[in-house]
Amino acid sequence: MSLRRILAIILKELTQLKRDKKMYPLLFSAPILQLIVLGYAANFDIKHIPTGVLDMDNTTMSRQYLDAFAFNGYFDILYRAHSRQELCHLLDTGKIKIGIDIPVDFQKNLKKGASVQVHVLVDGADSNSATIGLNYVSIISQRFSSNLILRSIDTAAFQSNDFLGTWRREIGKSMLVDDALRIWYNPELSSKQFFVPGVICMILLIVTTNLTALSLVREKEIGTLEQILVTPVRPGEILLGKLSPFIIIGFIDVMFILLAAMIIFDVFIKGSLFLLFLSAGFFLFSTLGLGIFISTVSRTQEQAMIFLFFLVLNMTMLCGVIFPIENMPKVIQWITYLLPLRYFAIIVRGLFLKGVGIAVLWDQIFYLFLCGIVIFTLSLSRMKKKIA
Amino acid sequence: MFRRIYVVVVKEITQIVRDPIALLLMFILPAFLLFIFGFAINLDIRTIPLAVLDHDKTENSRVLVDRFITSGYFKLKQRLSSEDQINWLLDRGEVKAIIKIPANFQREVFKGKSTPVQIIIDGTDNNTATVVMGYARMIMQQHSKDVLFELLRTSRGAILAGIPTLDVRPNIWYNPELRSINFMVPGLIGIIMMVVGVVNMSVSIVREKERGTIEAIMVSPLRPFELMLGKIIPYILIAFIDLNLIILLGKFVFHVPFRGSFLLFLFLSFLFLASALSMGLFISSIAKTCQVAWLISFLATILPSIILSGFIFPISNMPKIIQFISYFLPVRYFIVILRGIILKGVGLSVLYPQALVLVGFAAVLLASCSLRFKKRLA
Numbered sequence: 123m124s125l126r127r128i129l130a131i132i133l134k135e136l137t138q139l140k141r142d143k144k145m146y147p148l149l150f151s152a153p154i155l156q157l158i159v160l161g162y163a164a165n166f167d168i169k170h171i172p173t174g175v176l177d178m179d180n181t182t183m184s185r186q187y188l189d190a191f192a193f194n195g196y197f198d199i200l201y202r203a204h205s206r207q208e209l210c211h212l213l214d215t216g217k218i219k220i221g222i223d224i225p226v227d228f229q230k231n232l233k234k235g236a237s238v239q240v241h242v243l244v245d246g247a248d249s250n251s252a253t254i255g256l257n258y259v260s261i262i263s264q265r266f267s268s269n270l271i272l273r274s275i276d277t278a279a280f281q282s283n284d285f286l287g288t289w290r291r292e293i294g295k296s297m298l299v300d301d302a303l304r305i306w307y308n309p310e311l312s313s314k315q316f317f318v319p320g321v322i323c324m325i326l327l328i329v330t331t332n333l334t335a336l337s338l339v340r341e342k343e344i345g346t347l348e349q350i351l352v353t354p355v356r357p358g359e360i361l362l363g364k365l366s367p368f369i370i371i372g373f374i375d376v377m378f379i380l381l382a383a384m385i386i387f388d389v390f391i392k393g394s395l396f397l398l399f400l401s402a403g404f405f406l407f408s409t410l411g412l413g414i415f416i417s418t419v420s421r422t423q424e425q426a427m428i429f430l431f432f433l434v435l436n437m438t439m440l441c442g443v444i445f446p447i448e449n450m451p452k453v454i455q456w457i458t459y460l461l462p463l464r465y466f467a468i469i470v471r472g473l474f475l476k477g478v479g480i481a482v483l484w485d486q487i488f489y490l491f492l493c494g495i496v497i498f499t500l501s502l503s504r505m506k507k508k509i510a
Numbered sequence: 511m512f513r514r515i516y517v518v519v520v521k522e523i524t525q526i527v528r529d530p531i532a533l534l535l536m537f538i539l540p541a542f543l544l545f546i547f548g549f550a551i552n553l554d555i556r557t558i559p560l561a562v563l564d565h566d567k568t569e570n571s572r573v574l575v576d577r578f579i580t581s582g583y584f585k586l587k588q589r590l591s592s593e594d595q596i597n598w599l600l601d602r603g604e605v606k607a608i609i610k611i612p613a614n615f616q617r618e619v620f621k622g623k624s625t626p627v628q629i630i631i632d633g634t635d636n637n638t639a640t641v642v643m644g645y646a647r648m649i650m651q652q653h654s655k656d657v658l659f660e661l662l663r664t665s666r667g668a669i670l671a672g673i674p675t676l677d678v679r680p681n682i683w684y685n686p687e688l689r690s691i692n693f694m695v696p697g698l699i700g701i702i703m704m705v706v707g708v709v710n711m712s713v714s715i716v717r718e719k720e721r722g723t724i725e726a727i728m729v730s731p732l733r734p735f736e737l738m739l740g741k742i743i744p745y746i747l748i749a750f751i752d753l754n755l756i757i758l759l760g761k762f763v764f765h766v767p768f769r770g771s772f773l774l775f776l777f778l779s780f781l782f783l784a785s786a787l788s789m790g791l792f793i794s795s796i797a798k799t800c801q802v803a804w805l806i807s808f809l810a811t812i813l814p815s816i817i818l819s820g821f822i823f824p825i826s827n828m829p830k831i832i833q834f835i836s837y838f839l840p841v842r843y844f845i846v847i848l849r850g851i852i853l854k855g856v857g858l859s860v861l862y863p864q865a866l867v868l869v870g871f872a873a874v875l876l877a878s879c880s881l882r883f884k885k886r887l888a
Contacts, residue, residue, distance in 0.1 A: 155809060159817050163828045165637070170826055187676075213683060215860045216846065237675040246685035247853045249693050250553040250641075251824055256680055257644035264651040267676040268658060298619060298658050299574070301650035302626035303643060306600055308633035316636050336801075424713075424800050428531055431808075432542070439546050446638050448559070448606075449552040468603065475634045482601045 123362075127355050131363025135337070139367065153325045153379050160321060161314035161387055164444070168254045174201040174218035176209045179228035187224065187240075187266055196258045209243065219245045220255050232270060268298075307475045318389040319474040320443040322379050323467050326402060327409055328434055330372045334413025337364065339426045342417070357506070365410055372406055373399070392477030401469045401487055407494025408462035415501040418508050437463045462493035514732055518740025522714070526744060535710060540702045540752045541759065547698055548764050553690040553822070555641045558583055561605040563590040568616035574627065574653050575609065583645045596630065606632045607642055619657060684853045692767070695760040696848035697821035699753060700841045703779065704815045706749045707786025708793065708807045715741060715794035716803040738880070742787055749783050750776070769855030778847050778861075781868045785840040788875035795882050815841045840871040 173191065177184050191197040201218060203209040209221045221243035231238045242259050246252045308315045341347040350360055376399070383389040391398065412433065420426040438444060440454060441463035447455055458464045465486045472478045472486075480487070526532045560578060564571050578584045587605050590596065599605050610628040618625040629646045633639045685692045718724040727737060753776075760766040789811060797803035817823065818832060819841045825833055836842050843864040850856045850864075858865065 152809065155813070159813065159832075163817050163832050164823050165827045168640075168824065168827065172826070214854060214856050216850070232676070237677060239677045239679050242678055242680050244680055244682045246682040246688050247693055247849050248824065249685055249688040249690045250555075252682065252685070252688055253554070254641060254644055256682075257641075257648045259680075260648050260678055261644075261651055263676050263678045264648075264655050268651075268655050270676070271658065271662065298622070298624055299650060299654040300624050300626040301647050302628045303646065304628060304630045305633040305639060305643070306630055308636055308639070311633055311636040311639055313636050316634060424717075425531055427801060427804050428535060431804075432539075436546070440550055445551045445553075446555075446635055448557070449555060450550050451552070454550045471634055472601070472603075476601055478601045482598075 123356070123359060127359050128363045128366075131350075131355065131360055132366055135364055135367045138337070139333075139371075150378065152328070153321060153375060154382060156321045156324065157314075157318065157379070157382060157387065160317040160444070164317060165313045168251050168258075169196055170198045171196060171220055171251070171255050171258075172218045173197040173199050174203055174209055174212045174221045175199055176203040176206060176221065176223045178226045179224050181229035183229035183232060184224045187228075187263075188222070190262050190266055191222065191259075194258075194262065196255075213243055213245055216245070219248075219251065220259070222259075314387045314389055315475060316471075317444075318379070318383045318387055319470040320467065322376060323405075323441075323443055323463060323470055324434075324438050325375055325379060326372055326405060326466075327437060327463060329375055330368050330406060330409040331413040331416065331433065332430055333368045333371065334365065334410050335416040335420070335426045335430060336423055337368075338414065338417035339420055339423050343422055361502075361505075368410065368413075369403075369406055372409075373402065376402055389474070391474050393473030394479060397480065397483070397487075398470065398473050401466060401490055404487065404491045404494050405462060405466045407498045408490075411494065411497035411499075411501040414505055415497070418501070418504050437461055442467050460493075462490055462497065465490040465493065511733075511736060515736050515740045515743070518727075518732065518737060519743050522741060522744045525714075526748075532710070532714075536706060536748050536752065537755070539705060540756055543702060544695070544698060544756055544759055544764075547694045548691050548760070551690075551694075553693070554688065555638055556583055557585040558607055558638075558642050558645070559587045559605040560584040561588045561590055561595075561599055561608045562586065563593070563596065563608060563610045565613040566611045566615035570616035570619060570657070571611045574611065574650075577649050577653055578609065578646075581645065581649055583642075600630065600632050603632065603634075606638065607646065620661065622661075691760075691764050692853060693849075694822075695756065695764065695766045696852045697819075697845050699756050699779075699848055700782070700819065700844045701812075701815055701821060702752055702756065703749055703783055703844070704786055704811060704841055706745060706752055707783055708790040708811045709804065710748070711742070711745050711787050711790025712793040712797065712803045712807055713800050714745075715791070716797050716800050719794075720799055735880075738791070742791075745787060745790075746780075746783060750779075753779055766852070768852050770851035771857060774858060775848075775851045778844070778851075778865055778868065781865070781872055782840060782844040782847075784872035785868065785875050788872070788879040791879045792875070792882065795879075814839060818842075819845055821845060840868060843867045843871075 175188055175191075177188065188199065192199050197220065201212055203212060203221070206223065209218075209223060212218045213221055223241040223243065225239065225241075228238055228240075240263065242256070244252050244256060305311060338347075341350070351357070355363075380391065416426055416429045416433070420429055440450070440458055441447070441461050442458070443463065447458055447464070450458075468486050469483050469490065472483050476482075526536070562575050562578075564575065575586075579586050584607070588595075588599070590599075590608070596608055596610075599608065608630040610630065612625065612627070615625055615627070627650065629650070631639050631642050631646070682688060715724070718727070728734075732740075757768060761768060790807070793803055793806050793810075797806055814835070815821070818825075818828070818836045819839050820836070821841075825836055825842070828836070847861050847864050847868075850861050854860075
């Protein structure tokens with residue numbers, strides 16, 4: 123091993139990168155674009171659900187019930203239909219996602235103490251939004267129901283000091299069994315808190331595998347790899363010289379996103395910066411290894427691009443960066459244990475959102491390290507065979 | 511003229527058939543995407559891992575916990591005995607929610623005092639947390655109401671003639687079992703049309719540019735217009751094969767219904783394809799190498815189409831600026847059409863606004879594209 127020879131290769135590699143102008147957008151604009159798109163747009167929370175109502179009763183009570191929907195921010199009552207058909211048509215045309223159908227005698231029956239059915243038409247096409255919307259409908263209705271009971275009991279009953287008396291004093295505040303929700307780690311439930319760490323993982327994966335694979339394949343394609351091989355530079359030195367610029371770029375990208383996250387998105391890392399860089403380093407073993415592996419199986423740069431596309435798509439979709447792993451089928455969940463991105467995503471989220479340390483994350487870091495070593499050595503031995 | 515176009519078509523198809531990568535992109539990728547979005551990614555949040563810390567240990571507290579478990583949304587992972595475990599479990603991510611029932615819960619509730627039950631939710635993944643929150647609140651309110659009824663019935667039954675109740679009868683249309691695959695498959699058709707139309711189209715032309723074969727074609731008696739048509743037609747064929755492939759796979763493997771008119775579906779897909787192909791042609795006139803063509807088509811068309819089009823994330827929640835951008839994505843309208851035809855079974859009488867927008871897009875994109883092409887080739 124000669125440091126001078128390695129340095130020479132690094133210099134050559136950096137010069138080549140500097141000349142290749144189209145790589146800059148990949149290196150710097152892609153992270154920003156992904157941050158913006160995912161941080162702002164990828165949000166399942168449902169507010170302002172377009173809602174239509176059909177109020178056949180049209181009494182004080184039915185209006186109160188509908189007001190409960192109008193005032194909580196989840197439903198926008200956009201249309202007031204006059205017939206069931208009209209309501210159905212609104213749903214068909216997609217103008218509303220939820221239709222509330224209040225029957226005649228709503229008030230009369232409730233005052234009598236009978237039970238009343240409110241039909242809620244839901245556009246189930248988007249299953250996720252429909253579930254969330256139905257939950258809200260149910261919550262509002264339960265609350266309305268409880269308040270009704272309160273009103274239906276005559277005031278005399280409340281003078282007493284027993285159960286009803288106490289409850290009467292409490293009801294204004296909350297339900298009998300009150301749901302005291304506490305959201306940890308991300309109390310405002312903002313999606314940028316969730317996606318910024320995810321984008322760090324994705325960018326590190328995309329940039330370093332892409333650069334490694336494409337630069338190796340390019341040399342192969344042009345035939346310069348043989349030229350370098352006949353020089354006194356040893357294969358190990360070539361590899362080290364070729365890979366270290368990518369490692370540096372990977373770390374620069376991480377720092378770049380960290381800064382962008384702080385300045386543009388107000389997202390700060392709670393845990394230790396050292397652990398972040400340590401695990402990023404371990405993760406780089408895997409990504410560089412994957413890059414080397416792709417370079418050994420593809421003959422042209424275009425082939426390599428397509429392999430990379432499949433790899434990146436797979437990893438980002440399945441490793442919990444965007445979609446939670448717990449919802450996936452068991453088989454897929456097992457597969458994700460083999461993918462280093464899974465561990466890295468857990469670590470980065472743990473550091474960013476939870477601020478946890480090595481005591482909690484040690485096993486994830488260990489698995490990440492293990493994945494890196496295995497992938498790297500396997501790819502390396504495959505490459506050696508190819509070159510020899 | 512038709513003969514010359516035909517010759518280009520044959521050449522193009524021969525080239526595609528000989529190129530294993532092109533075949534991979536055109537036929538394996540759609541099936542692969544269908545598998546990932548249909549099988550692996552499930553938006554329906556069920557079996558949320560839950561831990562319970564029950565300081566009360568009475569009938570009432572057990573009923574409450576049972577409600578969570580039998581709701582089908584939560585799965586009890588662990589019963590805790592002390593507060594110290596909460597931190598560890600959430601930090602490790604082993605559970606997503608913890609219910610903490612205070613001591614004297616039952617006694618206070620039966621006295622009529624509003625009693626808080628703490629539910630701690632892991633907010634890391636804001637989307638999951640939103641859903642978990644909704645479920646938890648729904649279950650708690652249900653419990654609260656039922657306890658109240660029970661108390662009223664036993665203590666003051668005489669006072670009330672009857673207890674008024676409000677039943678919500680959900681009537682879920684189009685996708686009654688609320689399966690997310692039904693939501694994904696129509697959208698996926700839009701995404702795959704995008705991939706075939708934009709990526710494959712642009713790369714196929716740029717490859718000729720890169721290798722210098724486009725000059726060879728240009729000195730032949732072929733007119734630019736004929737070259738363009740000859741290049742486009744094979745991709746239209748492939749796109750339609752993919753279309754049917756997804757519909758068939760969706761129907762027979764994933765049991766996604768097809769409720770509307772197939773003819774209308776084909777016709778509107780053709781309209782959309784015209785826009786996608788024009789975008790592909792446009793990119794091919796900018797990019798000099800396949801790599802750049804790939805990169806542009808991925809960053810400028812595929813990524814926004816997946817994230818911003820309403821394919822997965824509802825557009826109505828996005829910030830106004832991003833909503834504004836989404837109006838310029840043809841795939842946004844196409845996905846509405848696809849869901850309309852496939853899931854709702856509605857026809858042109860409902861979908862005409864979206865169809866008209868697609869016509870507009872196709873016209874503008876095709877026109878600007880052929881203008882640019884004429885200039886470049888001249």
